[in-house]
Amino acid sequence: MANKTKFGPTRHALCSCIVLLLIGAGLCLNAVSSQAQTFTKLLDFPISSLGEPLLAELVQGSDGNFWGTTSGFNGSIFKMTPRGGLTTVYTDSTGQTRFPWGRLTLAPDGNFYGVSPLSGPSGLGSIFRISPGGTYTDIHDFSGPDGAYPHGDMVVGWDNQIYGTTDGGGNPSCGGAGCGTVFKISLNGSFATVYSFDNTHGSAPLDNPILGRDGNFYGTTSAGGAHLSGAIYRLTPAGKITVLHSFGGPDGSTPWAKLVQGSDGKLYGSTPVAGAYGWGTIFSITPRGAFATIYNFTGGSDGSQVLAPIVQGTDGNLYGTNWANGDSPGCSPLCGVLFQITHQGKLTVLHSFSESDGGGMNNSVVQGTDGKFYGTTSACGSAGCGVGFGTAYTFDMGFGPLVTLPVSHGRVGFAVQILGSSLKGTTHVTFHGTSASFKVHSQFSMTATVPAGATSGPVVVSTPTGTLTSNSSFEVVP
DSSP states (O other): OOEEEEEOSOOOOOOOOOBSSSBOOOOOOOOEEOOOEEEEEEEEOOTTTTOOOTTOOOEEOTTSOEEEEEOSTTOEEEEEOTTOOEEEEEEOSSSSSSSOOSOOEEOTTSOEEEEETTOSTTSSOEEEEEOTTOOEEEEEEOOBTTBEEEEEEEEEOTTSOEEEEEEEOSOGGGOTTOOOEEEEEOTTOOEEEEEEOOBTTBBOOOSOOEEOTTSOEEEEESBOSTTSSOEEEEEOTTSOEEEEEEOOBTTBBOOOSOOEEOTTSOEEEEESBBSSSSBOEEEEEOTTOOEEEEEEOOSSTTOBOOOSOOEEOTTSOEEEEOSBOOSOTTTTTSOOEEEEEOTTOOEEEEEEOOTTTOOSSOOOOEEOTTSOEEEEOSSBSTTOTTTOBOEEEEEEOOOOOOBBOSSOEEOTTOEEEEEOSSOTTOOEEEETTEEOOEEEOSSSEEEEEOOTTOOSBOEEEEETTEEEEBSSOBEEOO
């Protein structure tokens, strides 16, 4: 049964020093506490064959369900209703998936794509496709020179190919297991390496780059760069790389998660360690490289060590989780918090995870088409932190329904998939004010054609129950 709790202002606990990935030092400063919102635990992941959702954010599909992966045994792919009904779509007993790691990507062909870091004949990872009906297809196996150990999700580029990263392999002169790569793969499985990292420009990317509004890719590496503590890079589709920032300690170190481009055009991201107090940071950077640390985690009531991406909500603020500390009694150090942060760096703790809520290795949240945020944890739950395999939850900020765009770019004439929760009876669709032809497929899914004269901006869908606006800008590709 769903467990609902109303949260008002959170209390501040004393700081504690903990040893996690690296040793940091905590100092108590007051983060702003939240106004009342509703946290609902939807389910505890079963301790049986499904496993735990290890660093695997949810993605909403064209069926209205949330899809994800777990690392139990060889690996599983599941879908979950907005109310917490869980269905196992695919469970592997052959070693094909081998601990899928990261969020699935919903591609223009209607299928999901993902990566597994330890699968394939060489054990160096693979890229797979899973159909909405549960048909699994291995479409590329890594061998080393083309990359090794893929992590994170992938992103659809302007050319409609799917881009991702590996944290090893690639350039043989890099030494050891390699510095990692950026790759692309077409929907029919045609594979190419776009760039092999060389340590100078960063190494060991642990998440995929994002597609910027200028058509370039922006990402982070967890190592390498000028100070060997990670870097932020810009990469053209042709493979030309530019280091925008190298981390060195006071500004954070070892970024794990991908970036997000805010409505102000800046890129936002996080580091899990270093910074002013040793517990990680949140930063902004412009596409031209103007960098700023906007928040330093203290390791107290604001939690510490962000490993998952932050996302932008329909209110323009950023939302994320961290995986340690917080002020839930008896849970330190492996619970963390759910937070909101403005572009200017004002952080509000929305929820401190408790043992029964789930905690530790908290994954990113995603905003569903009903306006609520959905997320998963990779540990704890009703069975306790020593046994529990994590939870799924929702957090309601009171935002209204919206539409989402799995692929938020395209040329004139391109058929764009639009997801919502009540699309039947749609009467009008516009791309930044320009009317478009459309076809409704179900209450959850429709397509609309990018009209001549359209410019980049929000997509607006008019339905009998109200007007729905996309939570991201649609970019009209030149």
